[in-house]
Amino acid sequence: MSIATATERVFNFSPGPAVLPLAVLEQAQRELVCLPGYGMSILEMSHRAPGFLDILASAKRLLRELLAIPENYHIVFLQGGSRLQFSMIPMNLLRGQSGSAEYLVTGSWSKMAVDEAKREGKVNITWDGKATNFDRLPKAGELKLAADAAYAYFCSNETIQGVQFATEPHVGEVPLVCDASSDFLHRPLPIEKYGLLYACAQKNAGPAGVTVVIVRDDLLARSQDSLPGYLNYTNHVKEDSLYNTPPTFAIYLMKLVLEWLKDEVGGLTRMHAINQQKARQLYDAIDESGGFYRGHAQPEFRSLMNVTFRLPSEALEKEFVKEGEDRRLDGLKGHRSVGGIRASIYNAMPSAGVEALAAFMREFKQKKG
Amino acid sequence: MSIATATERVFNFSPGPAVLPLAVLEQAQRELVCLPGYGMSILEMSHRAPGFLDILASAKRLLRELLAIPENYHIVFLQGGSRLQFSMIPMNLLRGQSGSAEYLVTGSWSKMAVDEAKREGKVNITWDGKATNFDRLPKAGELKLAADAAYAYFCSNETIQGVQFATEPHVGEVPLVCDASSDFLHRPLPIEKYGLLYACAQKNAGPAGVTVVIVRDDLLARSQDSLPGYLNYTNHVKEDSLYNTPPTFAIYLMKLVLEWLKDEVGGLTRMHAINQQKARQLYDAIDESGGFYRGHAQPEFRSLMNVTFRLPSEALEKEFVKEGEDRRLDGLKGHRSVGGIRASIYNAMPSAGVEALAAFMREFKQKKG
Numbered sequence: 242m243s244i245a246t247a248t249e250r251v252f253n254f255s256p257g258p259a260v261l262p263l264a265v266l267e268q269a270q271r272e273l274v275c276l277p278g279y280g281m282s283i284l285e286m287s288h289r290a291p292g293f294l295d296i297l298a299s300a301k302r303l304l305r306e307l308l309a310i311p312e313n314y315h316i317v318f319l320q321g322g323s324r325l326q327f328s329m330i331p332m333n334l335l336r337g338q339s340g341s342a343e344y345l346v347t348g349s350w351s352k353m354a355v356d357e358a359k360r361e362g363k364v365n366i367t368w369d370g371k372a373t374n375f376d377r378l379p380k381a382g383e384l385k386l387a388a389d390a391a392y393a394y395f396c397s398n399e400t401i402q403g404v405q406f407a408t409e410p411h412v413g414e415v416p417l418v419c420d421a422s423s424d425f426l427h428r429p430l431p432i433e434k435y436g437l438l439y440a441c442a443q444k445n446a447g448p449a450g451v452t453v454v455i456v457r458d459d460l461l462a463r464s465q466d467s468l469p470g471y472l473n474y475t476n477h478v479k480e481d482s483l484y485n486t487p488p489t490f491a492i493y494l495m496k497l498v499l500e501w502l503k504d505e506v507g508g509l510t511r512m513h514a515i516n517q518q519k520a521r522q523l524y525d526a527i528d529e530s531g532g533f534y535r536g537h538a539q540p541e542f543r544s545l546m547n548v549t550f551r552l553p554s555e556a557l558e559k560e561f562v563k564e565g566e567d568r569r570l571d572g573l574k575g576h577r578s579v580g581g582i583r584a585s586i587y588n589a590m591p592s593a594g595v596e597a598l599a600a601f602m603r604e605f606k607q608k609k610g
Numbered sequence: 611m612s613i614a615t616a617t618e619r620v621f622n623f624s625p626g627p628a629v630l631p632l633a634v635l636e637q638a639q640r641e642l643v644c645l646p647g648y649g650m651s652i653l654e655m656s657h658r659a660p661g662f663l664d665i666l667a668s669a670k671r672l673l674r675e676l677l678a679i680p681e682n683y684h685i686v687f688l689q690g691g692s693r694l695q696f697s698m699i700p701m702n703l704l705r706g707q708s709g710s711a712e713y714l715v716t717g718s719w720s721k722m723a724v725d726e727a728k729r730e731g732k733v734n735i736t737w738d739g740k741a742t743n744f745d746r747l748p749k750a751g752e753l754k755l756a757a758d759a760a761y762a763y764f765c766s767n768e769t770i771q772g773v774q775f776a777t778e779p780h781v782g783e784v785p786l787v788c789d790a791s792s793d794f795l796h797r798p799l800p801i802e803k804y805g806l807l808y809a810c811a812q813k814n815a816g817p818a819g820v821t822v823v824i825v826r827d828d829l830l831a832r833s834q835d836s837l838p839g840y841l842n843y844t845n846h847v848k849e850d851s852l853y854n855t856p857p858t859f860a861i862y863l864m865k866l867v868l869e870w871l872k873d874e875v876g877g878l879t880r881m882h883a884i885n886q887q888k889a890r891q892l893y894d895a896i897d898e899s900g901g902f903y904r905g906h907a908q909p910e911f912r913s914l915m916n917v918t919f920r921l922p923s924e925a926l927e928k929e930f931v932k933e934g935e936d937r938r939l940d941g942l943k944g945h946r947s948v949g950g951i952r953a954s955i956y957n958a959m960p961s962a963g964v965e966a967l968a969a970f971m972r973e974f975k976q977k978k979g
Contacts, residue, residue, distance in 0.1 A: 251649035255656040258858055263643070266651050270642040274635045280620035280938065282635050284817040284863065287624040287941060320689035320819065321840055324854040328838035357839055443855055448653040450689065450819045450857030469697035470726055471690055485693040486812055488819030488857065489627055494653065569649065572656060 252594035255572035256400045256547060256585040257423065257444035260594075264505060265497040283493045288486050296493050297482060303499035304453065307509055310432050313458045317477040318451050318487050318495075322441045323422055325472075326452060327354045330394070330418055330437065331361035333464045333474050340389035343367040345410060348375045348399025349578060350420060358394070367393065375402040377539045381411055392416040392436055398424035400444070401576040403549030403583065404542045409434045416460060424546050425453070426502060427588055428513035436460050444546070445587045447495035450488045502588070512588055519586050519595040520545040526602040533610040534602065537581065551581040558582060561605055570598055621963035624941035625769045625916060625954040626792065626813035629963075633874060634866040652862045657855050665862050666851060672868035673822065676878055679801050682827045686846040687820050687856050687864075691810045692791055694841075695821060696723045699763070699787055699806065700730035702833040702843050709758035712736040714779060717744045717768025718947060719789060727763070736762065744771040746908045750780055761785040761805055767793035769813070770945040772918030772952065773911045778803045785829060793915050794822070795871060796957055797882035805829050813915070814956045816864035819857045871957070881957055888955050888964040889914040895971040902979040903971065906950065920950040927951060930974055939967055 253260040276283050279292045286293050301316050310316065319325070335342045341363035344355045347370045358364045367386055368379045386393055393412040398405040400423040409417060409431065416436025425440030432438070437456045443449035456474055464475045476484045482492075506512050524543060527534040527550050537549040552558045558581060565573045575581035586595055622629040645652050648661045655662050670685050679685065688694070704711045710732035713724045716739050727733045736755055737748045755762055762781040767774040769792040778786060778800065785805025794809030801807070806825045812818035825843055833844045845853045851861075875881050893912060896903040896919050906918040921927045927950060934942045944950035955964055 249649060250644055253650045253654055255654070255659070258654055258656055258855065261651065261654050266643045266653065269653075270639055273639040273642055274632070275619055280618060280940065281622050282630065284635065284638075285622055285624070285627055285630050287627055288818065290624070290941075320691070320857075321694070322689065322854045324840040325690070325838075328840060332838075360836060360838060441855065448859050449657065449855045450860060467729060469694075469701075469729060471693040471697060485691045486627065486810065486818045488689075488860070490817050490859065491819060491857070571649065572659075 251569040251571040252590070252597060253571050254584045254586065254590070254594070254598070256576070256583060257441075258449045259444050259585055259587050260589045261448070262498065262501045262505070262589045265494065265501050268497055269494060284490050286489065288483060288489050293489055296496050297487070300492055300496040300499060303496065303503060307426065307499060307502055308430055308432055310455060314432060315456050315458060315461070315478045317454050317456070317474070318482045318492050319454055319477060320450065320452065320488055322449075322452055323350065323420060323439075326420070326439050326454070327357035328361065329472050329474065330354075330392075331358040332468055332472055334416070334418070334437070334460060335362035335391045336465055337463065338362070338391040340387060340391045341365045343386050343390045343393040343412075343415065345379060345384070345393070345395040346370060347378050347396060347404060348402040349576075350399055350401070350422075351394070351396040354394060354396070354420065362391075365390070370404075375399065375404060376537055376542070378404055378406055378542045379410060384410055384412065386412055386415055388413070388415070390415045392418045394418045394420075396420040398544050398546050400547045400585070401579055402537060403544040403547040404538045405544035405546065416457070424544075426509060426512070427516050427546060429509040442491060442495050444585075445589075447498050448491050451491035451495060453495075498589075506588075515592070516545045516586075516588065519590065519592060520548065522595050522599045523548045523584060523586070523602070526599045530602070530606050530610065533606045546585060546587055548584045548586065549575060549579075549581060555580065557609060560609075564605065565598075565601060568597070568601060570594075570601060620938040620940040621959070621966060622940050623953045623955065623959070623963070623967070625945070625952060626810075627818045628813050628954055628956050629958045630817070630863075631867065631870045631874070631958045634863065634870050637866055638863060653859050655858065657852060657858050662858055665865050666856075669861055669865040669868060672865065672872060676795065676868060676871055677799055677801055679824060683801060684825050684827060684830070684847045686823050686825070686843070687851045687861050688823055688846060689819065689821065689857055691818075691821055692719065692789060692808075695789070695808050695823070696726035697730065698841050698843065699723075699761075700727040701837055701841055703785070703787070703806070703829060704731040704760045705834055706832065707731070707760040709756060709760045710734045712755050712759045712762040712781075712784065714748060714753070714762070714764040715739060716747050716765060716773060717771040718945075719768055719770070719791075720763070720765040723763060723765070723789065731760075734759070739773075744768065744773060745906055745911070747773055747775055747911045748779060753779055753781065755781055755784055757782070757784070759784045761787045763787045763789075765789040767913050767915050769916045769954070770948055771906060772913040772916040773907045774913035774915065785826070793913075795878060795881070796885050796915060798878040811860060811864050813954070816867050817860050820860035820864060822864075867958075875957075884961070885914045885955075885957065888959065888961060889917060891964050891968045892917045892953055892955070892971070895968045899971070899975050899979065902975045915954060915956055917953045917955065918944060918948075918950060924949065926978060929978070933974065934967075934970060937966070937970055939963075939970060
């Protein structure tokens with residue numbers, strides 16, 4: 242069944258929820274009515290049953306292995322997405338601290354994080370990319386942080402603008418906090434540089450409905466007992482993500498994605514190389530178009546995950562999206578707040594999809610340019 | 611494939627996540643790799659794509675139809691489960707109000723709600739079932755509420771103790787707030803009696819990871835702009851559950867469950883009759899056992915969803931659970947906080963499962979009594 246179905250699938254360039262590895266979907270499909278050996282669907286299984294506890298432990302183990310997460314970091318699986326992390330981070334890490342929180346505003350997502358943090362405490366905008374319409378990121382030496390800052394917050398990849406940090410910003414001893422939602426697991430990460438890193442699953446790691454939080458042990462001491470129970474990281478760490486019923490199916494699916502990354506892809510170094518190769522094809526098509534396609538990001542800050550560009554007119558952009566759909570290249574419309582074209586090419590986007598899009602871009606330019 | 615798999619399934623008496631209708635699982639399985647007509651899995655579909663917007667609208671329409679939800683009530687789909695609602699309710703409905711929140715403590719879940727509400731404002735325990743170990747509920751006339759109370763909170767079914775309100779408690783003009791997580795959709799409800807009603811899906815309505823909130827329009831005026839964005843009901847109502855990426859797959863699956871309730875079961879009046887019939891079989895087995903099985907709840911407050919009882923000894927209880935498992939009757943162990951046996955027989959538990967359990971109970975009593 243799945244082979245016939247698979248051939249009807251489009252190439253899905255949506256920014257998230259986004260394409261998942263076909264092998265993962267096929268395994269989930271086979272197991273959906275009855276998880277082998279358990280007599281029930283994973284959708285029906287108690288979060289305290291040995292079957293689910295095994296899945297939870299495997300997901301954690303695979304994350305720890307793929308990202309080489311040190312022992313003094315905890316991994317928890319939460320709900321509520323980035324929006325809830327925007328609040329939980331300052332509630333846990335800023336309340337009761339003397340220093341301010343330092344925010345790097347590099348696009349739409351980090352801007353939203355600032356708006357929520359301001360409700361919780363003193364926030365300082367360390368860097369703001371607004372002046373150049375968020376087409377670049379801070380360079381080494383550009384950041385001036387207060388030494389007593391509670392933490393420094395950045396978004397490693399801005400999906401809407403398509404700018405991405407290739408390496409971590411330099412923040413000295415200040416705990417670094419990262420929204421890695423849209424490029425989590427796309428390359429190996431030096432976790433020891435981070436105080437807290439979180440990622441919603443629905444771009445690179447699984448379906449919508451689960452958020453991974455990786456937090457350094459010493460930072461948990463900041464969480465005050467007066468916090469609402471669900472919003473206190475310590476509760477989730479203490480109960481090993483079973484403080485309440487976790488999103489069991491989403492965690493199961495993430496486990497399958499992690500197995501795919503390890504066994505099929507061969508780890509994050511290999512994944513990174515593939516991602517670089519995929520992105521290069523699209524940026525080459527932009528750069529070779531003689532200005533027909535104009536990339537939004539300055540070249541050195543281009544995202545490997547979200548390739549954003551404009552065409553000579555909005556009419557042509559509409560035509561491009563429409564003609565793409567006719568070729569089963571889906572989800573190319575840019576975010577409603579900035580327009581243009583956005584091709585999201587997360588880990589699970591096959592090279593064949595990128596090749597088809599690059600070929601289409603050249604052809605469309607040939608015809609209309 | 612699904613028929614062969616289905617025959618290996620157990621009867622799952624887990625309290626939640628819990629049994630789902632087999633027809634729902636089979637449909638989800640067929641569609642998992644490629645949702646017909648969309649070229650991708652529902653797991654990969656953007657929450658702003660027409661395909662998902664249709665699913666969201668259908669889920670809302672079906673809920674409105676099945677429960678006859680009046681037009682002045684909003685329906686939103688959130689994350690974070692009951693634990694987050696324990697905090698969101700007082701944050702939105704108690705902050706800034708002069709009256710206190712009145713809580714009916716009828717078991718473990720309402721007790722946890724009190725603990726969280728106390729962080730947010732003035733709470734009054736209107737009624738407490740602790741004196742009789744939560745084996746009964748308040749009767750008409752027993753409740754004395756302050757007339758200016760911000761709201762009155764109750765849990766319609768306590769899964770751990772197995773006590774259930776057959777009708778709503780009388781609270782006069784005070785807005786009634788209900789945790790209906792474990793008996794949502796088990797009978798028709800007079801929604802107009804409620805100010806706010808919420809339910810996590812993972813017992814009667816779908817998988818873990820989505821919480822339905824039904825809230826009366828006028829109560830939204832209480833939510834203060836200073837609330838963290840995700841925790842403000844108004845944001846979710848304004849954005850029609852798309853304030854952030856919703857748990858798309860869980861909403862899709864809930865839609866399938868709602869279709870099953872409407873088309874296969876024939877609506878909530880019929881569902882209620884079936885539930886009464888199923889519960890009666892187990893309570894009969896208890897009552898006819900000559901004291902071998904002792905039901906926890908006083909008969910008039912017995913739950914139709916969670917049948918809780920003890921055996922003459924803990925050793926026999928262990929044996930009962932073990933022997934049940936051997937007969938593919940799974941998940942009968944009571945909650946670790948109270949012990950004993952709990953058979954959760956939500957909407958999707960087939961009558962055949964209840965019959966098998968009742969027969970096993972009689973046989974076990976015969977052998978060991």
